[in-house]
Amino acid sequence: MVALNSRKLESFLRFFIGVVAVVLINIIASSQFFRLDLTEEGRYTIKEPTKEMLRDLDDVVYVEVYLDGELNSGFKRLQRSIRETLEEFRVYSGDNIQYTFNDPTAAMSEKARGEFMRSLMAKGIQPTNIIDEQNGNRVEKLIFPGALISYGGVERGVMLLKGNKASSAEEKLNQSIEGIEYEMASAIRGLTTLSRKKVAVIRGHDELDSLEMASYTAALANLYDLGKEKLDRDLSDYDAMIVAKPKKNFSETEKYYLDQYLMKGGKVMLLLDKMHANMDSASASMNFAFPYDLNLDDQLFKYGIRLNNDLIQDQMAAKYPIVVGNMGDQPQLSLENWPFFPIINKFANHPITRNMDAVLLKFASTIDSIRVDGVKKTPLLFSSQYARSVTAPVNVSVQDLRKNLTPEMLNKPFLPVAYLLEGNFSSLYKNRFKPENVSDEDFFGTAAEGAKLLVVSDGDIAKNEINNRSGDPQPLGFYPFAQTEFANQGFLLNSLAYMLDDQGLITARNKEFKIRPLDKVQVSREKTKWQIINMVLPVLLIIIYGIIRFYLRKKKYTGFTK
Numbered sequence: 118m119v120a121l122n123s124r125k126l127e128s129f130l131r132f133f134i135g136v137v138a139v140v141l142i143n144i145i146a147s148s149q150f151f152r153l154d155l156t157e158e159g160r161y162t163i164k165e166p167t168k169e170m171l172r173d174l175d176d177v178v179y180v181e182v183y184l185d186g187e188l189n190s191g192f193k194r195l196q197r198s199i200r201e202t203l204e205e206f207r208v209y210s211g212d213n214i215q216y217t218f219n220d221p222t223a224a225m226s227e228k229a230r231g232e233f234m235r236s237l238m239a240k241g242i243q244p245t246n247i248i249d250e251q252n253g254n255r256v257e258k259l260i261f262p263g264a265l266i267s268y269g270g271v272e273r274g275v276m277l278l279k280g281n282k283a284s285s286a287e288e289k290l291n292q293s294i295e296g297i298e299y300e301m302a303s304a305i306r307g308l309t310t311l312s313r314k315k316v317a318v319i320r321g322h323d324e325l326d327s328l329e330m331a332s333y334t335a336a337l338a339n340l341y342d343l344g345k346e347k348l349d350r351d352l353s354d355y356d357a358m359i360v361a362k363p364k365k366n367f368s369e370t371e372k373y374y375l376d377q378y379l380m381k382g383g384k385v386m387l388l389l390d391k392m393h394a395n396m397d398s399a400s401a402s403m404n405f406a407f408p409y410d411l412n413l414d415d416q417l418f419k420y421g422i423r424l425n426n427d428l429i430q431d432q433m434a435a436k437y438p439i440v441v442g443n444m445g446d447q448p449q450l451s452l453e454n455w456p457f458f459p460i461i462n463k464f465a466n467h468p469i470t471r472n473m474d475a476v477l478l479k480f481a482s483t484i485d486s487i488r489v490d491g492v493k494k495t496p497l498l499f500s501s502q503y504a505r506s507v508t509a510p511v512n513v514s515v516q517d518l519r520k521n522l523t524p525e526m527l528n529k530p531f532l533p534v535a536y537l538l539e540g541n542f543s544s545l546y547k548n549r550f551k552p553e554n555v556s557d558e559d560f561f562g563t564a565a566e567g568a569k570l571l572v573v574s575d576g577d578i579a580k581n582e583i584n585n586r587s588g589d590p591q592p593l594g595f596y597p598f599a600q601t602e603f604a605n606q607g608f609l610l611n612s613l614a615y616m617l618d619d620q621g622l623i624t625a626r627n628k629e630f631k632i633r634p635l636d637k638v639q640v641s642r643e644k645t646k647w648q649i650i651n652m653v654l655p656v657l658l659i660i661i662y663g664i665i666r667f668y669l670r671k672k673k674y675t676g677f678t679k
Contacts, residue, residue: 362576
């Protein structure tokens with residue numbers, strides 16, 4: 118028989134209460150789902166729009182990541198971050214996200230490896246060559262830092278190694294880690310969304326033709342339903358509108374339809390050349406660029422910006438081949454900085470341009486912001502610190518490359534060349550006569566909620582190069598004289614995604630993971646101290662605890678008498 122005040126009963130009751138408490142906590146936790154992220158920057162926190170998208174999945178999405186095998190420490194960190202993100206995706210989707218990690222180089226035969234790698238490249242997953250040191254030897258390996266996402270028999274390749282090429286390797290990996298959630302989530306939504314947004318590419322003003330926009334429109338067609346339209350009717354059945362490098366002026370009727378499209382909450386992307394300049398006659402010593410008359414100045418002024426009649430010259434510019442002499446009957450070419458082709462590497466702190474790589478512009482103009490109440494204006498792209506604007510008429514001649522542009526001449530830093538406008542626009546036709554033969558029964562004097570306008574002062578930002586031999590279009594942003602691909606397409610796609618993103622998924626691009634490097638000098642100086650603290654101190658604490666416990670028990674039980 119056990120006494121009610123016995124120690125055995127007390128111990129049993131404590132154990133029983135503890136078991137019941139653990140069971141109750143587990144029952145409550147299973148019915149109330151939550152996850153805690155204790156990191157300073159919310160490293161493991163998934164954005165709410167991403168969570169909603171994952172919860173709405175009605176079938177399994179399969180993700181195959183091709184980043185496995187022998188990797189250096191940097192890519193192991195990227196691999197770990199991808200795994201952690203996908204695990205969060207799996208949890209919030211109710212196991213509707215299934216993922217695996219594979220090594221493309223692990224195929225049995227060299228032929229099988231080659232075929233598999235070529236299939237990955239065809240799906241948009243490009244390889245990266247990494248060089249590492251192992252046991253004093255230089256080791257090179259080809260890796261594929263991307264993933265293949267499949268849903269309902271359709272698949273899409275996603276590159277996960279991104280970021281600004283001007284950054285260090287560590288910073289570029291960190292930028293890639295920051296973008297994992299958005300890259301994965303946007304690809305999943307693109308595959309699982311049944312109703313696609315409609316985008317109108319405007320024609321009728323000698324805009325970029327189909328071949329010149331082939332790369333950009335191909336990328337758009339993967340995400341949206343495209344249509345070619347003229348501004349001769351109400352286009353409110355489209356979700357967005359793109360006007361790419363018009364050369365002919367807009368009639369008042371066309372301006373009215375453009376105005377009313379924006380007033381009804383539309384999203385408009387205007388890629389405009391303000392100056393008529395090209396390289397066809399740039400070899401001449403006197404080749405002047407004059408302004409285009411697009412008849413849009415008053416409309417843009419009403420919305421809050423002004424494109425100036427000038428061209429930017431920038432020290433940070435792409436190179437262009439010029440003839441510097443002759444050897445026999447063969448001209449000698451040299452690649453020289455062409456200041457009218459600025460390389461944009463200064464961006465706003467905005468989801469569109471976060472971790473953006475450099476963008477190449479050709480004959481860009483400056484943009485001024487006009488005070489307009491109710492309109493939020495965000496400059497997105499800027500020239501470098503060493504730039505200037507040259508007012509029309511501008512002599513565009515490669516002969517001027519012989520004249521050095523000194524830092525004293527390039528004294529206008531960070532000139533804006535792209536603006537995003539959002540808010541309560543006021544119609545150009547408010548309190549003024551409407552154009553003839555247009556119906557104003559449903560006229561909007563003020564913009565509805567959600568209206569957005571992007572203006573870039575260079576229409577060539579959407580123009581891809583054409584291969585002279587094959588006549589095929591090159592990828593948008595590829596510059597043949599430098600064999601470099603700039604981020605023009607990424608900027609345009611991000612801009613359109615931001616303007617059309619009703620669910621706010623693009624806010625995932627605002628993630629920031631801080632790099633906390635160790636102070637190597639301090640590590641070397643305090644190495645011995647921290648080794649002692651980490652290895653010797655815990656042992657000493659355990660020994661001291663054991664001695665104290667021994668004497669306390671001895672004192673307690675040696676004094677016991679019946």
